[in-house]
Amino acid sequence: MPIIAIAIAALAILFEQLIQWKYGPLGIIAFVILTIGLKAKNTWFSSIGAVLIVALLAQSG
Incomplete structure (x- = not known):
């Protein structure tokens, strides 16, 4: 189980590093906001994080 x-x-650390490398600090902030919103079951926080991630994806694509 510990393994x-x-x-x-x-x-998780690898994913965070990949986001920071590709999308910069705003990508990490968006990912953290989304994660906090999902863990706290707060739809406002998770929605803001998801919108930021989608905006970053749309900007880079």
Whole structure:
């Protein structure tokens, strides 16, 4: 079980680094806001995070 937790944590760190590399600090902020909103079950926070991520994806594509 601890190996699974370590693997999940490593994947999360890798994902955050990938977002920061591709979308910069605003990508990390959007990802953190989305994560906080989902964990707290706060639709306002998760919606703002999702909109920021979509805006970043639309801008880069």
